[in-house]
Amino acid sequence: MRINPEKCVACGNCTYVCPMEAIYIDPITNRAKIDDDECVECYACYNGLSREHLNPTLVRTVRRVLKWARVRFDPEPDVCPTAAFEPNELTWPRVVRRAFSDPRVPHESTGVEGRGTEEVKTNDVSGRVQTGEVGFTIEFGRPAVGVRLHEVQEMCFALARAGVAFEKKNPITSLMTDVSTGTIRPDILGEKLMSAIVEIKVPVSRAEEIIRLVWEVEKKLDTVVALGVGVRCDSAGEDEIVEPILARLGYKLERAKTNIGLGRLNAAQIVQMTPEKVTA
Amino acid sequence: MTNTLHRFGNAESFRDDYVVFAIASKGKNDQDALPKLRRFLEIALEYKPVNLGDARHGGALRPSRDVNPLSHWKRDVKPDFEAVIRGLDTPTTCAAVFDNKPAAEDFVKRIKEEDFGLSVNISTSIDGAEQCCHYAGIPRHSVGYSLGFEGKTEKLPNSQVLMLSTMCGHGMISHQLARKMIDWVKEGRRTPEEAVTYLSRFCSCGIFNTSRGKRILMDAIHQKASEAPVAAEHAK
Numbered sequence: 001m002r003i004n005p006e007k008c009v010a011c012g013n014c015t016y017v018c019p020m021e022a023i024y025i026d027p028i029t030n031r032a033k034i035d036d037d038e039c040v041e042c043y044a045c046y047n048g049l050s051r052e053h054l055n056p057t058l059v060r061t062v063r064r065v066l067k068w069a070r071v072r073f074d075p076e077p078d079v080c081p082t083a084a085f086e087p088n089e090l091t092w093p094r095v096v097r098r099a100f101s102d103p104r105v106p107h108e109s110t111g112v113e114g115r116g117t118e119e120v121k122t123n124d125v126s127g128r129v130q131t132g133e134v135g136f137t138i139e140f141g142r143p144a145v146g147v148r149l150h151e152v153q154e155m156c157f158a159l160a161r162a163g164v165a166f167e168k169k170n171p172i173t174s175l176m177t178d179v180s181t182g183t184i185r186p187d188i189l190g191e192k193l194m195s196a197i198v199e200i201k202v203p204v205s206r207a208e209e210i211i212r213l214v215w216e217v218e219k220k221l222d223t224v225v226a227l228g229v230g231v232r233c234d235s236a237g238e239d240e241i242v243e244p245i246l247a248r249l250g251y252k253l254e255r256a257k258t259n260i261g262l263g264r265l266n267a268a269q270i271v272q273m274t275p276e277k278v279t280a
Numbered sequence: 281m282t283n284t285l286h287r288f289g290n291a292e293s294f295r296d297d298y299v300v301f302a303i304a305s306k307g308k309n310d311q312d313a314l315p316k317l318r319r320f321l322e323i324a325l326e327y328k329p330v331n332l333g334d335a336r337h338g339g340a341l342r343p344s345r346d347v348n349p350l351s352h353w354k355r356d357v358k359p360d361f362e363a364v365i366r367g368l369d370t371p372t373t374c375a376a377v378f379d380n381k382p383a384a385e386d387f388v389k390r391i392k393e394e395d396f397g398l399s400v401n402i403s404t405s406i407d408g409a410e411q412c413c414h415y416a417g418i419p420r421h422s423v424g425y426s427l428g429f430e431g432k433t434e435k436l437p438n439s440q441v442l443m444l445s446t447m448c449g450h451g452m453i454s455h456q457l458a459r460k461m462i463d464w465v466k467e468g469r470r471t472p473e474e475a476v477t478y479l480s481r482f483c484s485c486g487i488f489n490t491s492r493g494k495r496i497l498m499d500a501i502h503q504k505a506s507e508a509p510v511a512a513e514h515a516k
């Protein structure tokens with residue numbers, strides 16, 4: 001992303017809307033600038049700010065007069081008065097930032113928008129997490145802190161050493177050069193993302209071990225981690241196995257995403273699928 | 281995806297927050313999902329949601345590509361639900377946000393009767409979702425628990441800012457903008473109603489709950505901090 005200096009009037013609205021706090025008013029040029037190393041190409045500025053198309057020279061003049069008179073204009077805080085934001089053409093490896101940061105861009109590896117994962121949201125159709133299993137989503141950088149891929153790799157290394165298999169239909173897994181070790185391709189390790197999700201699945205008997213492993217690794221990371229735990233309920237709709245484990249580990253469960261089981265395979269698509277894919 | 285799982289707050293703070301979303305699974309039941317998703321949104325409208333959205337185009341409050349300069353003094357802040365339904369042009373996650381349990385319960389019951397064959401999820405407190413399922417006569421199929429935020433939680437802002445900003449799980453609502461809106465409401469520069477419309481326009485999936493947002497802003501004025509700790513509690 002770039003801010004066109006010919007258009008920018010240094011109103012400062014955009015400095016508040018950047019989730020990474022990567023936009024600032026340069027005191028020398030008196031224009032808004034983006035710290036490219038911190039910017040994750042989430043497009044919150046470009047997509048979220050409404051755009052006016054005012055004449056920049058006129059706006060700067062008005063602002064100078066108001067400033068001289070110590071009068072503060074109180075404009076709408078979510079508007080760029082001169083539509084100064086212009087997307088750059090992103091090339092590798094920077095394009096990885098946008099794929100993991102702009103929720104409107106579907107991940108090529110999964111075809112899914114957002115963070116590119118379906119998790120237990122479609123478990124009634126995909127059968128991804130079965131009875132006796134626990135699906136973990138380990139999200140890094142959320143909320144609005146950000147993460148470098150080398151930090152994600154630290155967790156992947158530890159999980160791989162524990163003999164855990166990574167979910168194949170996951171954007172992070174698709175960037176690994178060696179899934180048996182959790183190694184992510186080296187040319188993107190320095191890239192900063194809004195957030196990224198590592199997905200794994202283990203038997204219930206290993207749930208506590210995995211959580212304790214995550215606790216150990218997250219201490220070494222310079223970001224926040226959000227853990228999600230997906231389970232298949234019993235026929236009565238209850239989970240009497242995993243919830244007690246989480247309670248024993250000290251978690252106070254407040255919120256959950258509940259799949260109510262209304263999904264089913266599409267008959268026409270079943271015909272196109274090979275038998276081993278029909279798992280649900 | 282809508283990314284509603286890690287909304288910050290304790291269970292009590294979700295008493296006016298029920299996100300119900302429909303999603304097709306890629307390659308398994310997404311071929312004829314578009315008309316079903318559109319119908320899902322149309323039905324939701326009958327139950328008076330506070331927001332509707334799809335993951336590609338956003339919610340009922342959207343940024344404008346060509347703002348009239350007069351809008352600084354008189355801006356339309358009414359959500360346009362019909363635009364969300366009209367704009368849906370590809371199978372993606374569609375969400376309806378309700379600010380009361382009866383509406384969410386009735387909607388879930390109706391969706392069960394419609395039998396679209398799409399996956400439907402309720403994102404709220406664990407008890408709240410269980411009660412919706414019970415009301416509709418559906419046993420829960422699967423649950424995705426949020427264990428909260430861990431690691432370097434000192435990088436996170438205070439709980440009120442976090443409750444506002446995490447209503448977009450993709451991080452499109454910056455902590456700074458949420459903090460600024462709290463300040464502006466405190467200073468009387470904007471009403472809570474105006475402040476939540478600014479925040480909502482940044483949420484690209486349309487899952488920002490404007491009712492809950494107003495309540496959080498009002499609590500912030502009166503300095504009622506959330507009791508929930510920012511960091512997850514566990515036996516480290």
